[in-house]
Amino acid sequence: MEESKGATENPSTARTSAPANAEVTILNPRDGDSVTSPVTVEFGLEGMEVAKAGTDEANTGHHHLLVDLDQLPPMDAPLPSTDQVIHFGGGQTSTELELEPGEHTLQLLLGDYMHVPHEPPVMSEKITITVE
DSSP: OOOOTTOSOOSOOOOOBOOTTOEEEEEESOTTOEEOSSEEEEEEEESSEEOOTTOOOTTEEEEEEEESOSSOOOTTSOOOOSSSEEEOTTOOSEEEEOOOSEEEEEEEEEEOTTSOBOBSOOBOOOEEEEEO
């Protein structure tokens, strides 16, 4: 059976390679910080360049912020766009995030031009912050 053009479901997508030294980090806030909402979150990337979604160039990608996510999304499919998986397809390197008081986790995951995580994944450590 031939797959139709424009099909929205693709159980597995070829992943874009990432350099072994590529690293994404949350520059601000830091793990353990107590903050107030809105929270300014700053993204850092080394070994690759930030590019807008849809830009199919080697060693590029765009940020996705995982908020209070207990289980990582599949690494071989486009990342979903939800309240917990926030896309920055415009090439943004920071955001203002409205969070309820309490403890929250944040983690960055780089996606390729089609929102698919790279191989190997370029992912930050998960940090925990407290919103007062």
